[in-house]
Amino acid sequence: MGSESDDCKVILGVDGGTTSTVCVCMPLLPFSDIHNLPDPLPLLGRAVAGSSNFNSVGEDVARETLEKIIAEALSDAGVKRSAVQAICLGLSGVNHSKDQEKILGWLRSTFPSHVKLYIQNDAVAALASGTMGKLHGCVLIAGTGSISYGFTEDGREARAAGAGPVLGDWGR
Template sequence: MKGHPNGEIEGFVGETLSAGVILGLDGGTTSTVCICIPATASIPFTGTKAAESIEILSRASAGCSNFNSVGAMASGTLGKLHGCVLIAGTGSIAYGFCEDGRRARAAGAGPILGDWGSGYGIAAQALTAVIRAHDGRGPQTILTNNILNLLGLSSPDEIIGWTYADSSWARIAALVPVVVASAEAGDEAANKILHYSVQELADSVKAVIQRLKLSGEDGNSSFPLVMVGGVLEANNKKWDIGKEVLKHISKDYPGVFSIHPEVEPAVGAALIALNQYTISLRADQTS
């Protein structure tokens, strides 16, 4: 499997053998595996020789430093790599694919380099707002009481120790629901943070669209936007981040339509592999 530096997606490889299975790997920390097995296949799954007896017709593995861009895209488009995928969880990335093989990425460089539309970015700004309110540099915000209550702390001063006690980005990003709830309660600071997040995520997608010309020469061609991640699903009665992001993008690119996958990235990777095998099989049959 070919890797690329600086968080670029890994290459995916197709192989054609005599008989066997289709294998998909999500390429992420979960290492999820999806195996597509023909109904007529006779494959033993017990015994010491079980794994060795399985021939892989085609395989695909997809991922980047923090996200599974290829698999996530394919999980929404049934294995077809065309359009854009926006992933916003602990981190965020926008990645686009063209049928001619061209690709483009925006964001996805990690929290230090400013993925402010991510869960980490939203929560870090909320923690900063609390500290600024506490020392007088910023306006008072209900984020203070809401975050203190959630963390079981008694003073904003304790937030400093809590923040640096563990370097896990996911631990910080877990505060996003509190920010959304505070925004829905009318808190100005929380609403400002979420609006900024929406703009950052929308700008990431727009940058990819522009570079790949996904909307066509007239800017009105249709293309899919696969939306994945907890931030895009963090919504209550008033706030729906994913919906707001799509609304911002649609103003400039009316042909965009959203897809929310119902399967894991590993399934998307398996679909890519299946498509690769189908193409190879047809080529063999016509040669």
């Protein structure tokens, strides 16, 4: 899609589920007001792969999927890995800080420390998407697995399900 440029700065968004994983590459847009963003947002590259839920496919496969999808989205955009300024990942199976640290370790082996990394459960990303980043309300995901997640206005959070097949969330 794009043409390779050393001065192009991009951000990546990853939606990783138990069935599929999608990565999009967008230009880094300067803005101070979320209501002044272009509509639709410019998309430079996109890639789709299989599961990135390490609880379902194992750590090696999940890591390979994330590395592959990021490389393909950057290739589709025609930009180098060095152009990445931030990556936001909403991943099923990321349920605790230790899960976030695991994914962070994988990405830090590829991306330098100046790249901002945000890793949350995919339900948090879905809620942020539906609320334009306000994180106030609740979301229900009923896909391969299921989870309900919510935040109050003062930042308290609650969740139900999303524990995977060990506790009865059999998915497909």
